[in-house]
Amino acid sequence: GQNIDQPTEMTATEGAIVQINCTYQTSGFNGLFWYQQHAGEAPTFLSYNVLDGLEEKGRFSSFLSRSKGYSYLLLKELQMKDSASYLCAVLNSNYQLIWGAGTKLIIKP
Amino acid sequence: GAVVSQHPSRVICKSGTSVKIECRSLDFQATTMFWYRQFPKKSLMLMATSNEGSKATYEQGVEKDKFLINHASLTLSTLTVTSAHPEDSSFYICSAGTGENSPLHFGNGTRLTVT
16 A cells, blocks of 8 residues: 655754654655645645755755655744644655645744 | 746635636646645545646546636646535645656645635
């Protein structure tokens, strides 16, 4: 089967750095996505990795290792508004998005 | 980098009306566009694949006459939800690519609410 694993919940302190991991097993691979979703709102696109390595975009960075079936989302200089769920999703060979259950990130002052 | 613009980001409509969602590739020509839908509390699901100048290929269970897809140019695809019902309320997202094995670029999605 196909599945995406990521931690259910993480807690971090304002101003700190947090890394959210995601491992996947899918039928084929056409890219991995990270989305941010605040409660009651639609997901917001954060990043898309299709090649190995680190993609940096402001305070957020996303890393991919295709050989390990592994990605992480790195959030720096955490702000209270970063409290949200972070969803990892993989595009398989049929261009279907396989989604993780999401990681709820709690930021404490 | 390549940008896909999806519009509108949010729309509220009444039951029985139709809603059109646009997906534009701003700085590249997209031969293929994909439309996804997120069901409440579930994953995004592929609805259809559209290729410029030809009919869209719909996934099993997706009503062709209800979700009209038009990919008339290499930079624009539209999804029209016809005779919308409250159960059509969902998050719709498009993506675009330049061909096989090319990275896809995603729009930011459209939140549709049907009252």
